[in-house]
Amino acid sequence: MDTLYDTTSLKLKKEFPDAEDFLPLNGTDHVELYVGNAKQAAHFYKTAFGFQSVAYAGLETGVKDRVSYVLQQNKIRLVLTTPLGEGGPINDHLNRHGDGVKNVALWVDDATKSFEETTKRGAEVAFEPYTIEDENGKVTLSGIKTYGDTVHVFVDRSEYNGPFMPGYKSWESHYNPKGAGLEYIDHMVGNVGWGEMNKWVDFYARVMGFAQLVSFDDKDISTEYTALMSKVMTNGNGRIKFPINEPAEGKKKSQIEEYIDFYNGAGVQHIAVATNDIITTVDHLKDQGVEFLYVPETYYDDLLERVGDIEEEVSELRKRGILVDRDDEGYLLQLFTKPVADRPTLFFEIIQRKGAKSFGKGNFKALFESIEREQANRGTL
């Protein structure tokens, strides 16, 4: 398995000169979801998405109030946490939001300095820096609040060699399904409420030292019925990209508004995961039961006129509903899952980049029409 702690990569050049990058961020450390049943969710992410068992914390490791399963696929690490008793902040989070992303943890060299730099620029404290230790070394953590109830945890694990963190033990399972070829998190999108996009764009610029990468307006992202606005924020080395969406007025309810209604506020809308071979990855995920948004076959009729020459056979893309978009630097292939839990909130994007550094703006209309069909089925359009 690829290590997440490959320090040679830290010498990456700064790609976005506008980003102050005072932290700096080395990459995504992990994403922690609060879920109703971590044991079964872990099975789902292993079976359907091809994640591997890594670590576990719970009653058997001396943790009394919760259980957490850690899963990994190449550089993508998920933590699934469920409370064991009644009351408390995790139950409150579940009651309010359903299954969803609580912590977007970022890998830093110094969690205390990251905390100081961001809080002095106005970040609200989620938790003060603290260090935990076991026989494998120590990890320092700190946390700041971002949109909704979501938290950015800063993780310094430079002096740690265990499976995940102190308090966790290795999770050995006899069930180790084949990976799906998911390599790393390409971007994670936040949905925020009406009129709040610029506030959070400003937060990432001012508090985190990010730069704005691309901007869309509501004319870019709308169909006959629904609309949204989106801006993309990136850190200096480009490893962390956070598009921020807000709903926009349309004839019918924006998909962002539907999300906000069911999540009861702002939160992570989708996690985009990169593959080097989207056709093989999508075949594998579909075989394992992952559900994708349906794209009308007419999307492919004039595809090559829209995107120019591509290496893939259009018939192979059409068969799988894979979308294509091009920008000045190349093209990308992408596909979106249906929501992964019961509420129409969090979903995944599978993306393969062939030079393009954008996010599939050219596909938004086809995609949103597909989402509108799902909204109509749910009676929420």
Ligand SMILES: [Fe+2]
């Ligand atoms: Fe995306």
